[in-house]
Amino acid sequence: MQVAVGAIVREDGRYLLSRRRADAHQGGRWEFPGGKIEAGETPETALDRELYEELGIRPLIIRPLISIAHRYPERHVRLHVYRVESFSGTPEPREGQAFDWFDETALCALSLPDANRGIVAALRLPDRYLITPEPDVDEARFFAGIEAALRRGVRLVQLRAKSVDEHRLRLLASGAVDVCRRHGARLMLNGRPELARVVGADGVHLSASQLQTVQGRLDLENLYIAASCHNERELVLAGRLGVDFAVCSPVRPTASHPGAPAIGWLGFEAMCAQAPFPVYALGGLDTTDIEEARRRGGQGVAAIRGLWEGGQAYARHA
Ligand SMILES: Nc1nc2c([nH]c(=O)n2[C@H]2C[C@H](O)[C@@H](COP(=O)(O)OP(=O)(O)OP(=O)(O)O)O2)c(=O)[nH]1
Numbered sequence: 525m526q527v528a529v530g531a532i533v534r535e536d537g538r539y540l541l542s543r544r545r546a547d548a549h550q551g552g553r554w555e556f557p558g559g560k561i562e563a564g565e566t567p568e569t570a571l572d573r574e575l576y577e578e579l580g581i582r583p584l585i586i587r588p589l590i591s592i593a594h595r596y597p598e599r600h601v602r603l604h605v606y607r608v609e610s611f612s613g614t615p616e617p618r619e620g621q622a623f624d625w626f627d628e629t630a631l632c633a634l635s636l637p638d639a640n641r642g643i644v645a646a647l648r649l650p651d652r653y654l655i656t657p658e659p660d661v662d663e664a665r666f667f668a669g670i671e672a673a674l675r676r677g678v679r680l681v682q683l684r685a686k687s688v689d690e691h692r693l694r695l696l697a698s699g700a701v702d703v704c705r706r707h708g709a710r711l712m713l714n715g716r717p718e719l720a721r722v723v724g725a726d727g728v729h730l731s732a733s734q735l736q737t738v739q740g741r742l743d744l745e746n747l748y749i750a751a752s753c754h755n756e757r758e759l760v761l762a763g764r765l766g767v768d769f770a771v772c773s774p775v776r777p778t779a780s781h782p783g784a785p786a787i788g789w790l791g792f793e794a795m796c797a798q799a800p801f802p803v804y805a806l807g808g809l810d811t812t813d814i815e816e817a818r819r820r821g822g823q824g825v826a827a828i829r830g831l832w833e834g835g836q837a838y839a840r841h842a
């Protein structure tokens with residue numbers, strides 16, 4: 525079943541959610557308003573009709589957010605989710621449903637249909653994800669580089685330091701957490717979940733090889749979990765593990781991974797269609813590619829060089 529869904533956002537950043545009728549599928553849970561796409565409709569026209577029928581409003585500015593396929597035991601759905609950034613009219617419960625406006629924290633505490641986990645992640649994540657270049661001995665310059673990116677608006681950072689020992693990684697991670705905190709940004713640690721917790725990181729980023737070793741769902745409570753994926757098999761593993769988002773690469777051939785076969789924008793698009801969570805494009809990209817990544821169904825762009833000091837190389841791995 526194809527479904528059009530609207531994440532309606534108000535000026536104060538709150539989202540409108542309605543309560544599903546007790547006797548409906550997923551009854552009693554909170555939903556983003558929307559409904560079934562009927563024959564002859566596009567997702568956009570269905571969204572327009574549904575929001576009018578359910579709330580008496582007309583969407584004015586909408587932006588594709590994420591597309592999610594989900595199998596409930598009793599039906600399969602594909603949710604075409606839009607961020608509704610402006611609308612006309614005043615929302616009223618035209619079908620007798622309860623509805624309310626929720627900020628991000630309240631949203632995370634609601635009981636939502638299982639398919640909605642990826643919607644909430646997409647709403648909370650930014651459109652760029654900085655991956656740090658491998659740090660060299662000049663740590664001051666390394667932290668200054670992170671700080672400069674944060675000043676340019678980066679809000680999500682992965683500390684990736686593959687060549688350092690555990691002790692130095694811990695120091696670097698603590699320093700990176702501090703810098704990110706000061707800018708209201710989140711830090712993902714490429715490393716062990718225990719270390720992420722100890723240093724106060726916001727999440728852990730798993731390599732594709734770490735993905736192979738985890739069995740079942742990984743429950744890290746309030747830590748974000750992300751993973752690097754290069755093909756659809758790895759995306760399936762990431763889904764089983766319950767990641768919040770993934771990075772798919774390489775979209776273009778890169779200097780840091782010479783010889784790795786590029787997936788191209790078409791490959792990226794196919795991976796986004798498969799993933800029930802937000803996906804960043806990685807590999808030879810910078811901020812000028814964000815629009816393309818979003819058109820292909822992605823959350824945005826992840827980059828080392830492309831988000832670092834205006835694209836300058838920092839070290840040999842950058
Ligand atoms: N509207 C909406 N549907 C969702 C969300 N998450 C989610 O899994 N779904 C599922 C639940 C349903 O199986 C399906 C929507 O179908 P529906 O039957 O409620 O659609 P509708 O509004 O056209 O319903 P109705 O007129 O028949 O009452 O999508 C969500 O956030 N919003």
Ligand SMILES: [Mg+2]
Nearest residue numbers: 557558559560
């Ligand atoms: Mg509905």
